[in-house]
Amino acid sequence: MAGKAGAAPQKVDLLLSGCDVVTIDDRNRVIRDGAVAIRGNRIVWIGKASAARRHVTAASTLDGAGQIAMPGLIDAHVHTAQTLLRGKLAEIGLRRPIKIPPWKNYYIPFEGMLTDEDVHLSGLLCYANMISVGTTCFAEAGGPHPDAMGRAAVEIGIRGFVALSTVDQGTNVPGSMIATTRQCHDRNVALVKRWKGASHGTDRVQAWLSLRQIMVCTPELIEGMAEAARALDVKIHTHLCEGVYEIDYALERFGKRPAEYLHGLGALDRHMHCAHSVLLSAEEMDLFVRHRPSACHCAFNNYHIGPHRLSEMWRRGIDIGLGTDGAASWGSLDIFQVAHATRIGQQAVMGTPIAYRNVMGSEEILKVATNGGARALGLENQIGSLEVGKKADILLVDRTQLDHMPLYDPYFVAANTVVGRDVRTVVIDGKVVMKDRELLTVDREEIDRRLAERLPKLMERFDAMTA
Structure with a gap:
């Protein structure tokens, strides 16, 4: 870390001291x-x-007194376009029963x-919110108008991967959200190429391929996208083993569970990023270990589905990070809070039943949110820890509040x-x-103005459509 003895000081652009x-x-x-010095x-x-x-x-120097410098957090599964739905389903639930499943x-x-x-607009709100709570990189699950997400991410200054919601079959899917198999494939490939490298003035924001779920994607599309992912050397973002309905669908039609089905199509490899991955069988877990797809644990939602085995996946070397699943589902985009929920859930699921008190410590779970997220996104050599040579994605976190005192170990405080x-x-x-706490890349008043102008019209249409 230190320079050579007697060497002249090197010039740097920014010092956090x-x-x-x-x-x-x-x-x-x-x-x-x-x-920490940055050039x-x-x-x-x-x-x-x-x-x-x-x-x-x-x-330039930033005074870090009374603060912790740590790696930026990574949201490995977010739905940018659903940010404007934050709290809406809860409000609907006060008036009538919620239809299941909510995604459909x-x-x-x-x-x-x-x-x-x-x-x-949703992207500006989402990414500004992320930065304000310490998230410096995201992986979009796949939504409409991904180029608009990319523009918002470039403007805000966040790092991330955008993706297109991809559906080529299914009933009751809006016409704007479904396309032919060829169109789905070609639009995904074109999106990745448009955002490749520094084509938009920065390599911070790039694009992935996406498959929404196996129920709404044909085998032909899955096979074609797997080939494209290998050719382009990018990941495919998908939802996997997220519900019993998905497992029933795969067993009924293909005689295989979801991960087994993807493996049979030649699509379960390091290019596949499998959000949720809650209801994995022992055999499917073994497939993950052997074929190296990455995964994401969304603690706010996953424990509603089943007993997620994050600690087992982490210890078996699966590349897994943490995600919020977007603002619509739970409300918060705070990965620190996701990590806290993860700790409680893992203890309840993997520790308490066998009287094991510390199945996965908070510091280790914070490592999943940083190192693990970087591995899951294929960026482990660039971000996820503070090391010389890595990209400067850094948080300065206040450690002087009463609930941080006394401070014996900064890592404990950061994690707990x-x-x-x-x-x-x-x-x-x-x-x-x-x-x-002042966002420097976005006009907050302009976001508020646009929200006030647009939201009432959107919600009027949405209420009528979902009544």
């Missing part, structure tokens, strides 16, 4: 009263603040209503008591995008 540095690297190093979009030096002046000369009766119909500008609203400053790709 005086903070407790929680690296979440392979050794879980914590540097009290430390400093361009990468970390070039980490050490004690007292040594920084000997090793770096900074064009509410989420997809709502997405089918949205225009390009609606999704851009910090929540999103404790995040003070956010650096993404070497750029400060939030400072002292």
